[in-house]
Amino acid sequence: MLRRRHLLCCGAAAAAGLFSALTAGALAADASPWRNPCGHPTPPIPGVDPDWLARIWDGLDPTQLWDVHAHLIGTGDSGSGCWIAPSLSQWWHPMELARKHAILNGACVGGPDIAAADIDRAYVRRLTALADAFPTGARWLLFAFDEAVDDTGRRRPDWTTFHVPDAYARAVAAQRPDRFGWVASIHPHREDALQRLDRAIAGGALALKWLPSSMAIDLRDPRLRPFYDRLAAARLPLIVHCGEEHAVPGADRQDLGNPLLLREPLRHGVRVIAAHCASLGLAMDLDQPRPRPAQAFELFARLMDEPAWTGLLLGDVSAMFQFNRRPEVWRTVLRRQDWHERLLHGSDYPLPGVVPLVRLSQLVRAGVLDEGHLAPLEALRGHHPLMFDLALKRSVRWQGHALGAPVYATARHFAAGGIGAAGALAETRRTPG
Ligand SMILES: [Zn+2]
Numbered sequence: 558m559l560r561r562r563h564l565l566c567c568g569a570a571a572a573a574g575l576f577s578a579l580t581a582g583a584l585a586a587d588a589s590p591w592r593n594p595c596g597h598p599t600p601p602i603p604g605v606d607p608d609w610l611a612r613i614w615d616g617l618d619p620t621q622l623w624d625v626h627a628h629l630i631g632t633g634d635s636g637s638g639c640w641i642a643p644s645l646s647q648w649w650h651p652m653e654l655a656r657k658h659a660i661l662n663g664a665c666v667g668g669p670d671i672a673a674a675d676i677d678r679a680y681v682r683r684l685t686a687l688a689d690a691f692p693t694g695a696r697w698l699l700f701a702f703d704e705a706v707d708d709t710g711r712r713r714p715d716w717t718t719f720h721v722p723d724a725y726a727r728a729v730a731a732q733r734p735d736r737f738g739w740v741a742s743i744h745p746h747r748e749d750a751l752q753r754l755d756r757a758i759a760g761g762a763l764a765l766k767w768l769p770s771s772m773a774i775d776l777r778d779p780r781l782r783p784f785y786d787r788l789a790a791a792r793l794p795l796i797v798h799c800g801e802e803h804a805v806p807g808a809d810r811q812d813l814g815n816p817l818l819l820r821e822p823l824r825h826g827v828r829v830i831a832a833h834c835a836s837l838g839l840a841m842d843l844d845q846p847r848p849r850p851a852q853a854f855e856l857f858a859r860l861m862d863e864p865a866w867t868g869l870l871l872g873d874v875s876a877m878f879q880f881n882r883r884p885e886v887w888r889t890v891l892r893r894q895d896w897h898e899r900l901l902h903g904s905d906y907p908l909p910g911v912v913p914l915v916r917l918s919q920l921v922r923a924g925v926l927d928e929g930h931l932a933p934l935e936a937l938r939g940h941h942p943l944m945f946d947l948a949l950k951r952s953v954r955w956q957g958h959a960l961g962a963p964v965y966a967t968a969r970h971f972a973a974g975g976i977g978a979a980g981a982l983a984e985t986r987r988t989p990g
Contacts, residue, residue, distance in 0.1 A: 591913050597940060598944070613944075619692035619695045622968070623695075623697070624698065624906070625875075626876075628700050629725065630661075630721065631677035631680060632677065634676050642714075645657040660911060663942070665910065666680050681729055685736065687944075696968070698737075698738050699726050700740045701722060701725065702766070706773070707773065716771075723741045723742065723760075726741070730761075740765065742767070743765065758791050764793060766798075770812075773810060794828045794830050795822055797822075798832040799815070799832065799835035800836060800853035802838075812840075816831060816853055816856040816857040817840070820866075823860075823866050833876045834873070834877060835853040835854055837854075840852075854889075861899065872896075872900050873900070873902070874950065876908060887923060887953065891958045892958050894958060897960065897961040897963045900964045901967045901970060910942035917930075917949075920953065934948060
């Protein structure tokens with residue numbers, strides 16, 4: 558029996574350690590060091606040397622910088638169709654309530670009067686302000702998030718923690734195509750899944766996102782093959798969350814987040830982006846005669862090193878420097894320069910604004926961050942979490958190795974079928990509603 562109450566995406570946010578931090582922080586006074594102070598994002602930023610900030614961009618082309626992992630979240634208070642499970646607003650679910658407050662605080666939305674706030678619009682306003690403080694050309698891929706659907710194609714609100722309709726992601730992106738693109742999310746067991754996919758492709762979706770453990774999608778299910786064929790033909794990347802998610806103890810579909818299952822869409826010629834490079838938790842090593850638990854990241858690494866997938870398998874580096882990852886993960890992604898052409902910058906917004914998730918002193922102790930970066934990074938985080946996330950990734954080093962410039966030249970991966978970035982934009986504008 559599947560039980561899932563996955564929380565506002567990506568196990569990162571839901572990681573167990575966050576909860577304790579949040580009970581100390583998110584529910585405490587506004588001055589808590591765990592809270593995002595939500596400063597003004599436009600430079601000059603107090604405590605951040607403009608020359609230090611400018612060095613982030615050395616060797617980078619902002620027009621190639623697409624953040625391939627950014628979430629839209631809303632309550633539907635604008636008529637967006639977004640939805641958040643009621644349990645996240647109920648005081649008798651204090652952990653879920655704390656997480657919701659922490660995530661909304663990360664996005665600088667709401668406050669003590671969250672229920673009365675204009676959450677949908679405020680979320681987009683803040684994200685747009687952050688985007689506009691970036692150089693011209695930088696863009697964000699905004700994720701829709703489909704509901705869970707069971708084996709029979711029935712919608713399961715009781716398995717769904719939040720929902721962002723494709724139409725909403727598309728509409729938000731269409732308001733600012735210079736800054737935003739959109740990523741569809743379609744459960745493949747919906748009766749009209751293929752029609753929805755066709756509509757998404759025609760509507761300029763830049764990728765499709767699944768969270769198998771949460772949405773109850775088994776990548777091996779033969780019923781997914783027409784879906785894979787369509788994705789491969791359209792060269793539409795499939796972004797799949799792999800690795801563990803710690804939403805709720807007792808959720809029992811972690812097995813569906815096993816990175817080794819990615820071989821199925823890969824075999825069908827689908828280009829796959831493994832979210833967070835599967836950097837969290839354990840998964841069964843199904844390649845062994847007697848499968849046993851292994852680090853999910855090691856299984857991802859195995860796939861990256863299988864020559865068959867060189868042109869198909871990619872990984873995004875969002876959330877990878879959060880406190881719940883192992884130093885070995887940080888060192889490996891820095892050291893494996895041969896992977897960098899296939900790693901993609903992503904922020905997992907709004908998580909970079911959720912202060913307890915990234916602990917800079919821990920990165921210093923692990924030997925991947927120079928102490929001299931601590932003060933400007935902390936100052937930057939309080940004003941501009943997206944710039945902070947980029948600056949952090951540009952600052953980390955292991956034995957002289959950094960995340961190379963190709964990691965930040967992500968737009969090229971979405972130039973599907975010969976349509977370049979400009980062409981894809983034109984496509985988005987041209988396609989009728
Ligand atoms: Zn995410």
